[in-house]
Amino acid sequence: MSQAHSIRTSRDPGARVTIVGIVWNILLLGVKLIVGFFTGSAGLIADGIHSGSDMATDLAVLGGMHLARRKADADHPYGHGRFETLAGGIVAGVLILVGGFISWEGIVALYRAVHSFPGPAVMCVAAASIGVKEWMYRRTVTVARSVGSAALHANAWHHRSDAMSSIAVLAGGVGSLIGWGHADQLASIIVGLMVVAAGGKTLVAVLHELTEGGLAQDELSKIEDAIESVDGTREWHDLRTRRVGRETFIDLHVLVNPGLSIVDAHRISSDVEGALRRACDHPANVTVHVEPDLEELRKREER
Numbered sequence: 001m002s003q004a005h006s007i008r009t010s011r012d013p014g015a016r017v018t019i020v021g022i023v024w025n026i027l028l029l030g031v032k033l034i035v036g037f038f039t040g041s042a043g044l045i046a047d048g049i050h051s052g053s054d055m056a057t058d059l060a061v062l063g064g065m066h067l068a069r070r071k072a073d074a075d076h077p078y079g080h081g082r083f084e085t086l087a088g089g090i091v092a093g094v095l096i097l098v099g100g101f102i103s104w105e106g107i108v109a110l111y112r113a114v115h116s117f118p119g120p121a122v123m124c125v126a127a128a129s130i131g132v133k134e135w136m137y138r139r140t141v142t143v144a145r146s147v148g149s150a151a152l153h154a155n156a157w158h159h160r161s162d163a164m165s166s167i168a169v170l171a172g173g174v175g176s177l178i179g180w181g182h183a184d185q186l187a188s189i190i191v192g193l194m195v196v197a198a199g200g201k202t203l204v205a206v207l208h209e210l211t212e213g214g215l216a217q218d219e220l221s222k223i224e225d226a227i228e229s230v231d232g233t234r235e236w237h238d239l240r241t242r243r244v245g246r247e248t249f250i251d252l253h254v255l256v257n258p259g260l261s262i263v264d265a266h267r268i269s270s271d272v273e274g275a276l277r278r279a280c281d282h283p284a285n286v287t288v289h290v291e292p293d294l295e296e297l298r299k300r301e302e303r
Contacts, residue, residue, distance in 0.1 A: 081245020
């Protein structure tokens, strides 16, 4: 890794929060496997494997962010931002698989009437894991929203899914205290379905971007208000939007007074670009095509 790349990574909040996640996942993986092995808790061992899958998706997200930082070139004139989005799709797929596995294991254990009675050590590890992973979820999703990263948002939900799987382990311990040995199986089924739903929702958002989907209506409203706030814009049409990784792309046609000079028309175009960039929460690439207001010109000629 070059020094320049190291500097960029250290300054990227998305990379920083992902690296923190890797460190915590390594610690949780080790603790869960060790305690699970010595206590004979299959649930905690499975939970440890889940933490390992978290670490794998952390690496996938880091790789996606690294590729997304490449500058635009002849092969990718709009940049490489979609590599980060693609990483989000990978994480979403893993979420669906992990959630399905958790639910399936719960169903099988319930069918076989397997009773789980985790000891206090297992319950303590599960409780600690819930706290750490929920904290990582909140921290990661905050960064994801601030930088507009689908990959980080998906990875945040992977952190929460790990917390959810630990809830199933903890439920088994609480259930054993009240004499209900099926608590962890039922919790596993419910938690697994919740993880699948989160993965599905994330995958839909990723596919929306990868298939050139436009921005949400609330974002479009802000864009439209920004256009109309610029003096000199008579009308506008052919507004198109899309997301490429963390960047928003906007292009539109603006009608101006046909009597304006090229310099004045260009100034209005620049003002529209500036207003749109300020209206967007994330970096925006704006293209404005200026057209003469032909209706105004026709009215002048009829006079």
